[in-house]
Amino acid sequence: MVSDRSLAVLRAIVQDYVSSREPVGSKSIVERHSFGVSAATIRNDMALLEEEELIAAPHTSSGRIPTDKGYRLFVDRLGEFRPLNQAQRHAIETFLGEAGDLDELLARTVRLLAQLTNQLAVVQYPSFGGAKVRHVELVPLGGTRVLCVLITDAGHVEQRVVDAEQEIEETDLADARARLNVAVGGMPLGEAADRLAGIDDPGDPALARLVRTVAGTFAEQARAQRHDRLVVAGAANLVRTEQDFAGSILDVIEAIEEQVVLLKLFGEMAGDPHGVAVSIGRENAPFGLGETSVVASDFTAPGREISRLGVLGPTRMDYSSNMAAVRAVARYVTRMLGND
Numbered sequence: 001m002v003s004d005r006s007l008a009v010l011r012a013i014v015q016d017y018v019s020s021r022e023p024v025g026s027k028s029i030v031e032r033h034s035f036g037v038s039a040a041t042i043r044n045d046m047a048l049l050e051e052e053e054l055i056a057a058p059h060t061s062s063g064r065i066p067t068d069k070g071y072r073l074f075v076d077r078l079g080e081f082r083p084l085n086q087a088q089r090h091a092i093e094t095f096l097g098e099a100g101d102l103d104e105l106l107a108r109t110v111r112l113l114a115q116l117t118n119q120l121a122v123v124q125y126p127s128f129g130g131a132k133v134r135h136v137e138l139v140p141l142g143g144t145r146v147l148c149v150l151i152t153d154a155g156h157v158e159q160r161v162v163d164a165e166q167e168i169e170e171t172d173l174a175d176a177r178a179r180l181n182v183a184v185g186g187m188p189l190g191e192a193a194d195r196l197a198g199i200d201d202p203g204d205p206a207l208a209r210l211v212r213t214v215a216g217t218f219a220e221q222a223r224a225q226r227h228d229r230l231v232v233a234g235a236a237n238l239v240r241t242e243q244d245f246a247g248s249i250l251d252v253i254e255a256i257e258e259q260v261v262l263l264k265l266f267g268e269m270a271g272d273p274h275g276v277a278v279s280i281g282r283e284n285a286p287f288g289l290g291e292t293s294v295v296a297s298d299f300t301a302p303g304r305e306i307s308r309l310g311v312l313g314p315t316r317m318d319y320s321s322n323m324a325a326v327r328a329v330a331r332y333v334t335r336m337l338g339n340d
Contacts, residue, residue, distance in 0.1 A: 002052055005035070006045040010054055010079045013046075014066045018318050021244070068281030068315060071293070075278050075319050083318040084328050088116065092332050099336070102126070103240040106231045109309060109333055112126070112235025119310075119313035120256070124233045124266055126301045126337070131156065133192050136180040146210070152189065160220075161311075164210045168278050176211050205278065227271025230259045244314035245291050248296065255288035256312070265289070266308045269296055275330075276323045279317045291315065295322045297330035301337035 002010075012033045013024045026042040029035070035042065046064055047081070049055045055072035066074065084092075095112050099105035106123050113121035136150040144167055150158040160216050168176075184192040196215040235253070242249045265287045269277035279294045289312070295309030310326050 002048060002054070003045070006039075006048050007073075007078060008035070009042060009045045010066070010070055011050075011074060012065060012077075013055055014319075016317070017065050018316055021316065023058055023065050025063045028063075033260075039114070047280065066315075069312050070244075071280050071315055071319070072283075075280065075323075079323070081274065081319050081324045082318075084324055087115070088325075089328065092329060096332055096336055102337075105234075105333065105336060109329060110231050110233035112311065113311055113325065114237055116329070117311045117313075117318075117322045118237050118240075119232075119311035119317065119322065120232065120234045120238045121309075122262060123309040124263065124293055124307040125229045125231060126299075126307045127228055127305045128263075132183045132188050134184055134186075136177065136182075136184065138177045140168065140170065140173055143167060162213050164213055166209075168210055172210065172243055179211060197278065228259075229265050230262060232256070234311075241314045241316075244316050247291065252289060252292060254310045260330050261289075262312075265294065266296060269294065269308075271298065274323070274327065274329075276327050277310075277321065278323065293317055293319075295319070295326050297326045299330040299334040299337070301334075 012029050016022075016024045016028065016032060021033045026039040026046060029042050030037075030039045037322055044057065049070070050064065052069075054073060056062040056067050058065050058246055091272075092112060096105060096108055099108050106125065108118075110121040110123050113123075131204055133150065134153045135151045137147075137151070139147040139149065141147050141161065142248050144164045146158050146162055146164050146168065148162055152158075160210065173321050182195075184230040187195060198199075238252070239249065255324060265279065265284065271277040277294075277296045281293060283289050284290055284292055284294065291314065292312055292317045294310055295317075296308045298306050298308055309330055311322055313322075
């Protein structure tokens with residue numbers, strides 16, 4: 001059983017090691033922290049922590065560093081959110097508030113997170129995978145061009161111009177519009193994409209060509225909306241921490257480039273009562289990221305599935321500050337998307 005003082009010593013070791021990157025010894029703990037006991041007593045506490053595999057000696061020196069298990073205990077029981085100051089909160093609101101659309105907002109979000117945390121920042125693009133087709137509209141633009149408009153139940157509008165290859169009569173366009181709405185109206189976008197790909201041939205060659213062209217266009221739109229992808233920034237931050245990785249950082253970078261890996265990791269991370277999920281070291285080994293930690297939080301947009309944003313870096317990271325920054329940015333993003 002680890003005593004309260006031993007847990008306080010663990011907190012001190014985590015904080016000092018994150019700050020200095022140097023193994024922490026009993027003498028430095030006595031000098032930097034007010035425990036009111038001797039270095040010998042601190043050494044006894046450190047011995048107990050080592051027995052519990054919460055700290056370890058990286059080499060023959062007397063200093064100790066936290067293990068993945070130690071970081072986990074720190075995050076779950078000992079870490080405290082370090083609140084953002086007024087200047088940081090104002091910077092978040094101002095910088096994100098200047099975004100003109102969703103793409104720019106997410107691009108600004110990862111840049112901001114990378115700057116606030118000095119880690120690699122990742123944002124999952126909001127998906128309309130759960131949205132449904134409210135209406136399909138076809139608008140003649142003159143000649144052979146037709147504007148295809150897809151409207152979801154969340155009010156999102158997706159538009160594309162297609163070339164029907166020949167001029168279409170208004171009656172044929174109305175017929176195609178009706179067929180498409182009957183086929184996919186009220187259907188989830190994911191199912192609509194598959195349904196449109198196999199829509200029945202209406203018989204008339206010209207109308208059939210138009211329906212196939214438009215159906216293919218809407219299938220592309222629906223698939224694009226349900227496709228998960230990530231926006232990433234701050235790779236230079238990861239490179240600057242290369243000495244925190246025992247192996248090659250290239251393995252980490254390759255795993256990050258495989259976006260499906262991070263998306264799966266995001267999906268399996270469990271949040272805590274503070275609204276932040278943290279996955280540490282060996283917990284990420286199945287994803288090829290066993291030397292990294294990930295801090296993530298959810299954000300939402302009307303009509304879209306819940307998405308996540310967060311930061312990835314070495315296990316030696318400032319968890320308290322990073323957790324506070326990730327949670328704050330996620331809340332701002334949710335607020336701004338809700339105001340759109």
